[in-house]
Amino acid sequence: MENLWPNDLLAGMPGSTPNAIETILEIQALGLAAITGGLVVGRVRDRSFRPARAWSLYIEPVDQPSKAYEFLIIRSADGGYPVAVEAYHLGDMRLKRCESKATLTKALQKIFAEPSSKSVIRTLAEEAIAAGAVARPEGETQVQPARPIEIGPVFDTPDGQVSSVSMFGISGHISDTTLENLRDRNRRVVEPLNERFVVTMPFVGTVKATVSKEELDVLVAQATRSLKGN
């Protein structure tokens, strides 16, 4: 069945055009990937609670969204100017008020050029390189969004050394032996599958997953059927 909605359904409606402030930030997010050879990528998140508007620029090492760092946030009372720009890492200089697009552009230029801004971006680039990323030529810096992966340091428990793990929507703990196997790409843990890989990891104790109401209904129904032998 074809889509019967007219393409110009919302044409001419106020607010349907892209917001200029958000667009300025989106361009900076793309520009960061270009300038860092794709090692550090940016994304803009709309954090508005209407009528106030707020857009955050998050930056992260490529493929490592769990290390996302909120570089700055632009807040507006109504979606227009004036706006307040807050760059958390700039200490006493972290807050700038901008009356127009021109002053916002200048403020962003100044923030990006700050030594502490460069230091944050370099740290994230180093994290990307440590995870095996390589800088790519300009024009090849578009990357697919990655899933968050977070593995904490190992610590002692009565069952031996374990690490806190959160990835692909599940959380739990894995042993140092599993981590070593993973580090070494041991075949007991990592196996190739076409152009992808199968990772097999035993967890220590329980594994948690967040599900929606609908997914829970399916889980409950299938558990019920399973117990009936269906």
Place this chain on the structure above:
Amino acid sequence: MLAIAFWNVHQARGADVMQGVVALAAALAGDQNLSGPDGDVLLCLGEPGPLDRNQLEQQLNLQAPGHQWWCEKSLSGRFITLGTINKGTLSFSGETCGCLPTTVSRVNGQNEISPYELWFVHLMSPVNSDNASMLQAGVARELREAVKDREILRSNSATIAIGDFNMPPYSPGMIDPTTLNAAACRTAARGTRTVRAKKHNYFFNPMWEILGSRRTDQQPGSFYRRYDNSAIFWHLYDQVLVRPELIDRVVSGSARVMTMAGASNLLTSRGGIDARFSDHLPITISLAI
């Protein structure tokens, strides 16, 4: 038992800030009523400015022996965390809303490993804002959404948030259902609040219990300022929030504003905050985790 503390040290402008931090950390670790028999401490310094992490770590290990102290500065430089608990039990990720989230894994005897989502908070100050209450509500909403996102990501709603919220417990940013929805009553906080058909999870804010008169055993604020339009002079901007599943883990009466750091008095002889240390007083809470 774990003592969790937060101190906004005002860019380390005070001449004796290093001494104060070391004295506070040592006092927390040495008080079994606060940090248990193992002296388990996790302290976060907000706005440490040029405070030297390595020097602080060295001083802690020199002046508060018996523990393996460590210090860590966050990527933004806005926080220094230090503690006696195994650093490996902390899993830091990025920073958001100007706050620092981490997952703390606790192992009690042969029990299962229990993770807790801990947020060190420093929300934006409304000073010089055109509309202070709107800004406070806005930044509180941002934190609430970030907490919710992390709870979903980590499949864990055992969250603690401690730090400088830059607003009092009774501010709309703290109590509105669309902001942090932090209740004063531990019984009320156990449920959910339905407003216009939408359910909102509570936080419990134990700091309400110390509001009121100033006494020798009760310090009702962590920051002092006489505003023209308010009869409140001691402001309780530094607070701690816990999710309902942690309410029973809060050690009774442990949420407090500290006026002493060991033998060092953080107040002047006239009762004001001693600027040699900071313009804020530290806060602490103990959890049976």
